[in-house]
Amino acid sequence: MAEKKQGRLTKVLDYLKHDDPFSKGVAFCPGCGLELLLRFIPRVLGNDIVITGTPSCSAPVLLGQNNQSWHTLSYFGTLMTGAAANATGLVRYYRKAGIDNTVVCFNGDGTANDIGFGNLSGAAERNEPFIYICYDNEGYMNTGIQKSGTTPFGATTTTTPYGSVHKGKNLRRMNLGLKMAMNKIPYTATATLSDLEDLAKKLLKAKEAKERGFCFLHVFAPCPTGWGADPADTIEICRRAVKTNYFPLWEAENGRIRMTKTVKKPKSVNTYTELMKKFHHMTEADMKVLQDDVEYEYCLLGGLSVLEAECQLPVSVKDQGDAS
Amino acid sequence: MNTTTAPSRIKVITGNAAAAIGAKLARPDVVAAYPITPQTEVIEQISTFHASGEMDCELITVEGENSAMNAVMAASLAGGRVFTASSSWGLVFMYDAVLAVAGARAPVVMVNVNRETPGIIAVSSGQQDMISTRDAGWIFLIAEDCQEVLDLVLQAYRLAEDHDIQLPVMVHYDGFFLSYLSEGVDIPEQETVDRFLSVLDDQPRRTALTPGQKLGVGSHGILGGYMELRHKHVTAMERSKDKFEEIDKEFAGIFGRPYGGQLEEYRTDDADIVLVGSGSMCGTIKSVIDDQREKGMRIGLVKIRMYRPFPHQALVAALKGKKGVGVVDRSLAFGFEGGPIYTELKAFETRLDGTQLISFIDGIANTDITKTNVEKMIQMTRDLADGKDVPEVTWVSYPEANTKGEK
Numbered sequence: 037m038a039e040k041k042q043g044r045l046t047k048v049l050d051y052l053k054h055d056d057p058f059s060k061g062v063a064f065c066p067g068c069g070l071e072l073l074l075r076f077i078p079r080v081l082g083n084d085i086v087i088t089g090t091p092s093c094s095a096p097v098l099l100g101q102n103n104q105s106w107h108t109l110s111y112f113g114t115l116m117t118g119a120a121a122n123a124t125g126l127v128r129y130y131r132k133a134g135i136d137n138t139v140v141c142f143n144g145d146g147t148a149n150d151i152g153f154g155n156l157s158g159a160a161e162r163n164e165p166f167i168y169i170c171y172d173n174e175g176y177m178n179t180g181i182q183k184s185g186t187t188p189f190g191a192t193t194t195t196t197p198y199g200s201v202h203k204g205k206n207l208r209r210m211n212l213g214l215k216m217a218m219n220k221i222p223y224t225a226t227a228t229l230s231d232l233e234d235l236a237k238k239l240l241k242a243k244e245a246k247e248r249g250f251c252f253l254h255v256f257a258p259c260p261t262g263w264g265a266d267p268a269d270t271i272e273i274c275r276r277a278v279k280t281n282y283f284p285l286w287e288a289e290n291g292r293i294r295m296t297k298t299v300k301k302p303k304s305v306n307t308y309t310e311l312m313k314k315f316h317h318m319t320e321a322d323m324k325v326l327q328d329d330v331e332y333e334y335c336l337l338g339g340l341s342v343l344e345a346e347c348q349l350p351v352s353v354k355d356q357g358d359a360s
Numbered sequence: 361m362n363t364t365t366a367p368s369r370i371k372v373i374t375g376n377a378a379a380a381i382g383a384k385l386a387r388p389d390v391v392a393a394y395p396i397t398p399q400t401e402v403i404e405q406i407s408t409f410h411a412s413g414e415m416d417c418e419l420i421t422v423e424g425e426n427s428a429m430n431a432v433m434a435a436s437l438a439g440g441r442v443f444t445a446s447s448s449w450g451l452v453f454m455y456d457a458v459l460a461v462a463g464a465r466a467p468v469v470m471v472n473v474n475r476e477t478p479g480i481i482a483v484s485s486g487q488q489d490m491i492s493t494r495d496a497g498w499i500f501l502i503a504e505d506c507q508e509v510l511d512l513v514l515q516a517y518r519l520a521e522d523h524d525i526q527l528p529v530m531v532h533y534d535g536f537f538l539s540y541l542s543e544g545v546d547i548p549e550q551e552t553v554d555r556f557l558s559v560l561d562d563q564p565r566r567t568a569l570t571p572g573q574k575l576g577v578g579s580h581g582i583l584g585g586y587m588e589l590r591h592k593h594v595t596a597m598e599r600s601k602d603k604f605e606e607i608d609k610e611f612a613g614i615f616g617r618p619y620g621g622q623l624e625e626y627r628t629d630d631a632d633i634v635l636v637g638s639g640s641m642c643g644t645i646k647s648v649i650d651d652q653r654e655k656g657m658r659i660g661l662v663k664i665r666m667y668r669p670f671p672h673q674a675l676v677a678a679l680k681g682k683k684g685v686g687v688v689d690r691s692l693a694f695g696f697e698g699g700p701i702y703t704e705l706k707a708f709e710t711r712l713d714g715t716q717l718i719s720f721i722d723g724i725a726n727t728d729i730t731k732t733n734v735e736k737m738i739q740m741t742r743d744l745a746d747g748k749d750v751p752e753v754t755w756v757s758y759p760e761a762n763t764k765g766e767k
Contacts, residue, residue, distance in 0.1 A: 084572035091580065099580045110571055112437070113578030115456050118430030121422065122578070125390060125434030125442075126569070128418035132389045132440065137571045155430065158423030 051236035052079040058107045062097045067267025069257030069274070070094060070144075070171050072229050077140060077169070078109060080239045085138045086110040088123050090147045093178040093259075094171075098142075116147045120159040123166045131165070138243055139166040146176045149185040149212045156252075160219040163249035167242045170212060170252070173259035181262040185210045188282075189329060190322045191314040193262075198317050208329050213254035213286075214337065220291035220349065222248040227285060228256040230274035234285055234296055241287070256283040264313025276308040281334040286341070290349055293341035305330050370546050375538035378506040378545050379445060379471045379531070380405030382513030384415050385553040386469070389440035392420035392431035396450040397483055398535035399473040403445060417443075425450040429457035429468075436466040437577045439568030441517070444468070447535055448475035448482075448489045455493065460579035461528045462497030465593070467520035467566075468528040471513065474639070474690075475535040476725055484726035485536045487639065490667070491691040491700045497593055499525075499600050500668035503533040504624075504642045507545045511617060512665075514553060518607045523563040525600050527593075532667075534690075537640040548615055556614050597669040604666055620663075622671035625678050627653060628660030632683040633741050636675070636701065638664040641688060641722075641729040648734040659738055670704055676711045684716050684745030686737050690723040698753045718744050722756035733757060 057078050064071040070093055078085055087109050089098035097106045099113050114122040123141035130137040148156055148170035156168060175193050176182040182195040188209040192198050196205040217224040223245035227235040235255070242251040256277055260267045277283035278297060282305055285297040305327045309315035318326070373381070380402050383391065391410075393403040409415035418435075422428045425446050432442035446454060451472055461468050476482035477489050490500060499519060503509040509531065516529040533539070569577045605621035612618035626646055628634055637645055642663045649659050662678050664671065679685050689699020696703040698719030706717060720737050723729040733756045744750045755761035 086569065086571050088578070095580060099576050099578075105576065108574045110569055110573050111576035111578070112434060112569060113576065113580035114434075115430065115460055115579050117426050118433075118457055121392075121427035121430035122434040124420060124422075124427070125392065125431035125436075126438050128390050128420055128431070129435040129438040129440035130571070132418045133438075135571065139571075154424055155422075155427040158427055161423065162420070 048232045048236065051233070051240070054079050054082050057083050057109050058097070062106045063101065064093065064097065065259075065261045065267070067258070067260040067265070067270040068093070069173060069229055069259065069270055071097070072270070073171050073255055073257050074098075074142070076232070076235065077142070077239065080236045081138060081140065081243055083109060085140050086112060086126060087140045087142050088112040088114045088119055088126075089142050090114050090116045090119055090144070090152075091178075092116070092144050092146065094142060094144070095178070116151045118155055119143050119147050119152050120155040120164070120168060123168070124159050124162070124164045127164060127166045138246065141166055141168045143168070143170055144177070145170055145172040145174060145184050145186040145212065148172075149210055156216075157219075160216060160221050160250050160252070163221065165246050165249055167246050167251045167253065169255060171255050171257040172212065173257050173262065174209070175259070175262055177259045177262045186212055189326050190318045192317065193314070203317055203322075204314075211333055213252070214340075216252040216254070217288040217291050217293060221250040221252060222246070223251040223287070223289055224254075224291070225287035225296070226254045226256070226283065228274040228278060228283060230271050230278060231285060231297065238287060238296075245289070264316075265311055269311050273308070273311050276303070276311065279303050280305045280308045280330065282308050282330050284334055284337060286337060292344045292349065293337060295341065302334075370544045372542050373506060373545050374401060374540055374542050375503075375506045375509045375533050376401035376473070376540070377405055378510040379513060379533070380409070381547055382510040383443040384409050385548065385550060386441065386443070386514060386517045386557060387554075388417050388443040390418045390420065390432060390435035391443045392422050392428040392435075393444045393446070394422050394425045394428050394450060396425070396447050398475060398539040399445050399447040399450065399471070401539070402471065402473070425454040426457060429454035429461060432468050432470075433457055433461045433464065433466050436461075436468050437464060437569050439566070439570070441521070442468050444470045445473070446470065447473040448477050451489050451493060452477060455496075458493060458496050458498070462593070463589075464578060465526045465596070466528060467526055469513065469516045469520050469531070470528075471509070471531045471533065473535045473539045474532050482725065485534050485690070486724040487532070487534075487690040488692065488724070490532050491693070494668055494700070497527070497597075498668060499527050499529040499597070500666070501529060501531050502638045502665060502667055503531060503538065504639060504663060506538060506541060506543050507617070508619065509533050509538065510545055510547070511611065511615070511619070514556060515604070515607055515611055517557055518560065519600060519604055521560045521566075522603055523566070525596055525603055526566065527596055527600060532639070534640040546617075552614060556611065601666065601669060601671060601673070619665060622664075622666040622674045623678055624663040624665060626661040626663065628662060628678060631658045631660030633657070633659045633738060633745060634662055634679060634682050634684075635659070635686045635688060635734070635737060635741065636662045636664065636679070636705065637688040638667065638701070639690070641690070644729055644731055645688075645734050648731050648738065652738065664701065667701075672705075672708050675705060676708050679715055680711070680713050682715045684718065684741040686718045686720055686741035688720045688722060688729070688737065692721065692724070716744050718750060719753040720756050721753065727757040729756075
């Protein structure tokens, strides 16, 4: 067993071909999923990427604070409203000027799913040649834990607090990854920090696929501070999110969905929610709503993957260029 | 000055077409734009140029104005020459990026086809969109006619990308009155424009975000140096006044069309009464001045071509010692007695050596600044100069505002 573990670890390290461009101590909370992901990306993709970041938890680290930088990457500071449009401007100019590039548009769920969704959608429609990565921590964490479109049913945030009348978010979370896959872009995938080899493979696939156009990675990235979790549990939360099918791992080439990890006997969702205070107030009835929603989404995903296999995507759609 | 002018051809085109042709002649690397009345024809024309291969640029047909400004901002900071166009609500929808472009000192050039903004169906002319964004940190230039639209787009690139300036420039022209007006426009040869813009290639290369380079650019202010950056922005704006004068003179030498720089002073030398205006209204005002000059009346016009930075030195020099000055605004400034340009000029009243100022508000919400209106403004300005009791503010096309005692 120990030997097998060692084997897996070595395999992940094999993907880390490049230096970590970030300094050792940065201004993130302990256990931050975003930090792990942010360090991982350039180690896999290389330090010659151009990364964009929004005003968010990533901003102080990506842009620096008080004239001091935390990293050595090329960086573009975007507005939350226009992150994908900024990345579009970069890749279009680089193409015009004949400059090789890998632009990574790096955003939280607030930008990707909510305030910046319009330009994300536009970039997908125009099949812009860059990689959009959403680190999904299910809320607006940098402004102090407010609800976003990906905040799950029941979760408390500072705008969906627990009160005598309303008890947490009374809406379901949106499935950001799936709605991007439905645009039939060259590559869409979900990933998380408990499955690093899977994440590394998907990053490399995206780098290759962006030569054909727009790529979207939806990465589940816990926020222990905002979720009321033990910082030591970040990876365990990711693991359980996968094992309960709360956050299934899949990829889609031109919209064709394929599971990259199948959980044979999914655990009930409360084995996931029990690790976080944001769910602690939920009743059994509430938990059933969440469980049903998880099962529904997973069922839909499976159904779509079967349907996609049966329905032939027209060649003209597969081989589309960008509208320019 | 060199009087041999370059070969050219005159075509009857709209203000929108003039803007598109100006952009084409400047050879931008990236164009991103979204349609809006009355600007739409600009991007239709550019799309046609792009489709036919006449224009070799990356054309980004974005899903909204906000993305247009964000895309050109990034392309500009990556080192490209960029262009976009909008109007009214479109300008408002891109406003966060408009501010970020200025803060990042990205030399973006755009045209804004002036239109009202108070309601979504305010499909009418007015400069309220310009006034509402006046302190975004952009250089604002205003065109009077279709020819000047084209010429200002070319001048805008020289100003924006100048090594000493590095600021975004917005060229404004009146929606409806100029956007759809067809008139003869002298379209310069490509090689003449290339020569005019080639100066920009000889200056030190500006900082550009290139893959692998250890550089951060974009919209976030760094707190440590923020005050310094803001001060540098202000001083660069101030420098742009003289730079614009230089560029305009050089332009006149090459293209044979002198405009006067920050201001055009029309028959002001011996005038005792002067109107101050901007944009398409100036054609009407000039026409009235010509008529009245024949009757021996000494009146003139100061046309504002550069509105941001506010050309107060040039205005004071042009207006000092005049008996009466009427300022015509196509927009509103709330809480002030008078229109926005009038209010700003008032700040320099003490430097005018006793020149009296009066405010006219007209040409908003589909009202036309007619010759009759201009004659009325001139008469009132003369009455002011003669010491008669004249209201400080007059809504020329809405007399009810003046009779009810409303300002």
